[in-house]
Amino acid sequence: MKTEQQGYSISQYPDVDEIYRQLNALVAAPMRPVRRDRMQEYLAYFDTSCRRSKELTDEAKKVIPGGVQHNLAFNYPFPLAVERAEGAYLWDADGNRYIDFLQAGGPTILGSNYAPVREKVFALLQTCGPVTGLFHECELQLARLIQRYMPAIEMFRMLGSGTEAVMAAIRAARAYTKKKYVLKAGGAYHGWSDQLVYGLHIPGTGRLEAKGIPRASSRYTGEFFPTSLAALRRQLIVNRLRGGTAAVILEPIGPESGTRPIPFDFCARVRELCDEFGALLIFDEVVTGFRLGMGGAQGYFSVRPDLTILGKCITGGYPMAGGVGGRAEVIQRFAPGIGGTGERAYVGGTLSANPLSCVAGYQALLEMERTNAPVIAGRAGDRLTRGLQAIITKYDLPFVAFNQGSIVHLETSGVMLLDFRHPLRLLKELKPRKHMIEEMGAAYMANGLVTLAGSRMYTSMADTDEIIDAALERFESVLSNVEGA
Ligand SMILES: Cc1ncc(COP(=O)(O)O)c(C=O)c1O
Structure with missing residues (x-):
């Protein structure tokens, strides 16, 4: 097993048997969604604070199927239009700021829009542009x-x-x-x-x-x-x-x-x-x-x-x-x-x-190695996971948090854990459990947290302890409001 000292981000490999025990208990138990009154408040956030996103994505629906071009952007109740990204943060078209745990679906281990890479890309664009069709x-x-x-x-x-x-x-x-x-x-x-x-x-x-x-x-x-x-x-x-x-x-x-x-x-x-x-x-x-x-x-x-x-x-x-x-x-x-x-x-x-992709990749990888970004992002993932586990224990929730370094899982509905070994449960619970994580994703978003489909978080080198702790406060504010908490 490789260690942080060797440049690897998993400080402790998950105890797989224990995680499955917890996950199986989660899918066997009734769902614990956010309380209805609270969920209404979270949904109201989108109506009152994300008007520009709504306008833009409503318009987009006329020319783009579903209004967005990528599956991960299909957020409930409607997609957010993002205007700015930097480090650990995203800003939407209404100026709201979010801690970004989607990180573009994973690749931005250095954090979003990392300046040293961007500068090399600009330099390349000034010499040969994005593509010539020939070798570079x-x-x-x-x-x-x-x-x-x-x-x-x-x-x-x-x-x-x-x-x-x-x-x-x-x-x-x-x-x-x-x-x-x-x-x-x-x-x-x-x-x-x-x-x-x-x-x-x-x-x-x-x-x-x-x-x-x-x-x-x-x-x-x-x-x-x-x-x-x-x-x-x-x-x-x-x-x-x-x-x-x-x-x-x-x-x-x-x-x-x-x-x-x-x-x-x-x-x-x-x-x-x-x-x-x-x-x-x-x-x-x-x-x-x-x-x-x-x-x-x-x-x-x-x-x-x-x-x-x-x-x-x-x-x-x-x-x-x-x-x-x-x-x-x-x-x-x-x-x-x-x-x-x-x-x-x-x-x-x-x-x-094309030279643009290659120069960006070359510089990004060199920067990741130089800064030890995978390990730093992994530590942020550990901190986030430990904090989530503490919240789960504090409110006696059936939810499961675990991580492989900077890949953090927070299973609240267990939809991804359904399978054909229990076909009746699968048929009956697929839709409601799927809807529950959509709601969880919306609840996190209304509290300034962007996640991947309401159940996965990618941390990056930009996630300082302060940012992770701020995120944990927001997660707590949602998780303390699920039914029966
Ligand atoms: C493990 C894995 N394989 C393949 C793909 C597909 O890659 P792309 O979206 O670039 O086609 C993804 C995308 O998220 C992935 O996570």
Whole structure:
């Protein structure tokens, strides 16, 4: 187990059995939403203090489906329009200030809009602009830097998003192994490609969210219960009988950024299974690289994946962020150029590896290393988690708080923990429990806290002790007002 001294952000790996005991108790118990009178007050905040956001997003609904362009912005009761971001704070279009634990969905470990990176981006824009379509030296600098942090990445191909990187990784794995099947943990998110809108959010849901996706696209995708090596082995055996598994893809701290945590040695055991069955191991480090440390989850667990997916973090949150790296003989399948040799796995993307993304990523990663940002953000995550646990104990709530460094989970409705092993409960409680976290998200927001879907918080280097303590006061003001507190 790696330590803070070695640059890793998890000070103590979660006690997975204990967390599941608490989470199972949470989903078995009746819901404890915010008291109705209080919830009305919180909702009134949006009507009185967020008028400009309402106006703008109402207008946006006429030209943008749902009024926003990204799923994480769909907040209840309506999306906020953000005007300014800096460090640990966001300001909305009405001038309200929030402590920002969304951090753009994870990538801004240095805090939002970090000036030293921004300045390098400006300088680049003044010389060559955002894109030329030709090679720029900073592509080389970024690839070399990533290789230094993650030695399993012998070669690296930059792409436009995590989704694209996953698509490319699977294509390369299939081209290399000549096998078709891909296995993922139920509930894990690996982007929105046709083949991986499968078993999203809740294990066992298979094609539930695969609207608009032909059945054939999911034909070679399988899911296993996220903590079950036995289930994975069974799937590997079945697949062996029908041509074999090209790859097993994991979020290496567990589905949904560790919302369903996995045992410390899980990735190592999956590595062994992949070797036994001749499948490639893909780590999806879109969130864990470089939140867990500059070596990512692979450095933290000391497990060498064949392929690694990187996403929004490799550009420090600047656009066009994604890439796949790994064993040279596999990544070489993407030999460049127009036209193929027959051996080539096709990848494309006009703006892949544009100099803007690469310079932003190179500078952001160097700054993260220089400032020890993953560890500092991890300490903020520890402080936030300890504080939340103290509030939960103080008010005798059934809620569960835990963290993997700067990834903090606060489960109040337990919706993400429902699964098909209890189908009746799943069918009956999915909607109300989902609505409850929407309300919790709104209640936090009305108290000046932005979270990811009301249940996850990403801390950053900008979160000082004072900021975390201020956030905890606001969390307490909400959590002390749930039913029965
Ligand atoms: C673990 C993981 N994989 C893949 C993706 C998809 O990345 P993108 O949104 O850049 O397509 C995400 C996005 O949040 C993610 O968290």
